[in-house]
Amino acid sequence: MSLWVVIGVLAVFGYPIWTMVALYRNYRLAQGADLPILISPVNPFNPLWILSRPYLNPLLSRLPGVLSQSTRYNYLGWAWRDKNYLHTLHGPAFIIVTPGENQLIVGGADACDDLFKRYREWPKNPAFNDPLNTFGPSVGTAEGDAWKRQRKITTAAFNERNSSLVWSEAVKQARQMLHTWVSTRGNEVTSTTEDTSLFALHVLTGAGFGISYDFDSSLKVPSHGHTVSYRDALRTVMDNIFITYFIASAGGLPSFILPQKARDVLTAVNEFRSYMSEMVTQERNQHRKGEGASTANLMSSIIRASDDAAREFAAAKATVDASKAPSLRASLTDSEIWGNLFIYNVAGHETTAGALAYAIGLLACHPEWQDWLQPELNQVFGNGSVNKDQYHDAFQQLKRCHAIMYETLRLYAPLNGIPRHTGSSYQVLKLGASSHTIPPNTAVFINNAAVQVDREIWSSDALAWRPGRWLQTQTENPKHTAQTKPESADTPIAPVDKAYIPWAAGPRVCPGKKFSQVEFVAAIAVLFHQYRVTPIVDTYNGETEAFARERTMQVLADSDMALAMRMNHPERLRLRWDKISGSS
Ligand code: HEM
Secondary structure (H helix, E strand, O other), rough: HHHHHHHHHHHHHHHHHHHHHHHHHHHHHHOOOOOOEOOOOOOOHHHHHHHHHHHHHHHHOOOOHHHHHHOOHHHHHHHHHHHHHHHHHHOOOOEOOOOOOEEEEEEEEEHHHHHHHOOOOOOOHHHHHHHHOOOOOOOOOHHHHHHHHHHHHHHHHHOHHHHHHHHHHHHHHHHHHHHHOOOOOHEEEEEHHHHHHHHHHHHHHHHHHHHOOOOOOOOOOOOOOOOHHHHHHHHHHHHOOOHHHHHHHHHOOOHOOOOHHHHHHHHHHHHHHHHHHHHHHHHHHHOOOOOOOOOHHHHHHHHHHHHHHHHHHHHHHHOHHHHHHHHHHHOOHHHHHHHHHHHHHHHHHHHHEEEEEHHHHHHHHHHHHHHHHHHHHHHOOOOOOOOOOOHHHHHHHHHHHHHHHHHHHOOHHHHHHHEEEEOOOOOEEEEEEEEEEEEEOOOOOOOOOOHOOOOHHHHHOOOOHHHHHOOOOOOOHHHHHHOOOOHHHEEEEOHHHHHOOOOHHHHOOOOOOHHHHHHHHHHHHHHHHEEEEEEEEOOHOOOOHHHHHHHHHHHHHHEEEEOOOOEEEHHHHHHEEEEOOOOO
């Protein structure tokens, strides 16, 4: 028998046999946890499966038993499409046995909360961390004492001064974005998601890094000594995060062996590194000279806090017992500074951009909630415009804008299935009075998508987008609420703590929560103060307004997880912005 025949036989029979053996072994392991077990004959993380799933799952769904059942949960991001159907069948937690790692899915509000709180026992999943460490370790990927130290320094940067800067930058960007929308020929906007992405990127460069751009999609002029601008280098890196990771981990690849696209990414990676290095050096020099103390962007705050901590550490080391000195170390290394600057861009970009795009689409499909929003905006801003310096006066008053964000994130959270891991030891999952021993090397997903639509908590209309549920005066008829003066009427309802977790919870809760709220609320205020949005009605084909709304809702529903949740066909979100008659 020739070697090729042996290889062929092994490929045809070997893989299925290996899969069966791995499934059996993992099934036996999972049985010890005494939880419901589902089987996935494929490993959802397998790159080959990720590429072939769109073609193979339709075939699998025609086969009997577990093969077709598994198409419901055999891919990354299934939780959002499933809502909480599998939890209604199998309870608050179950295990999916796969030929790779087993997956524990936790969808009960109390159990999720417990996992968040015991963050040392349930660390993040290392498989998701590697691409995020491309420029250095960060608060988003570190564990244990290293995480604690980074969290302390980096979280201080998200303060009120920064929030004011976020407001100002978001108002500027939203105004210019709206201007491009209402200046489009035929008043038809098909670039909502692309534009909210640019909007969020610019808010980050402004309030995160002190570089303020004007909103327009053209390439920006590179700074002296660079071949691409900071914004375009960052954008290329963010849009190609996995290629970036591959190039960075391969290290020093000669560019001529790479295809053009990878070469562009390589250029962007090198340029982004060199921009970060220059910005950090410049910030340090200013700090040393006592200049720029009024700057409130995230980068500046982190570098200053870290350098101050390093100085305090050096001083303390001189006075205390040398053996205790290392525990006082509180500063960041240069690589940690870079890693943290990068994680802000990754964590703060698509998340807020997506939330805003979904909210705009939802408001377009629900004119009654635009009616509801209007009196609040009139009340706070009158006939004037939304100003860049109004953060302190306006933000807290905009309760209905907040409610729009809460409700959008409840149903369209950017991250669905927040990843954790057991690590290499057994961990105990608590479900009410019972305890379950979860075997080592199990991937864990905190199923926020399910918790946030649990009917027992969110009532029978849990799947409906109804921003009024967040305010005490909400009535079943939003038009009625629209006639009520907002300041006397609206009392925010505190989010149902354990059952509302789009920003996660516990010690590792998203530190950019307020940043994203200010950014989102400012954008909604600017966009809807004097304008309304509607789906374009295809009158040529006899479409009605109601049908156009339904079609638009389907565009939103046709979404899947990439780095964050995104629409599969954003170009089909066709919207029209019209000035409200009587507004100045
Ligand atoms: C709507 C907007 C946002 C949502 C829904 C969101 C959601 C989340 C979630 C669910 C986590 C936990 C991830 C995990 O534990 O695996 C997280 C962590 C994080 N987020 Fe956000 N985020 C948003 C905006 C932002 C912004 C604007 C920034 C920064 C500018 C940011 C920075 C971070 C960082 C640094 C972490 C890691 C924290 C840690 O592990 O200690 N996020 N975010």
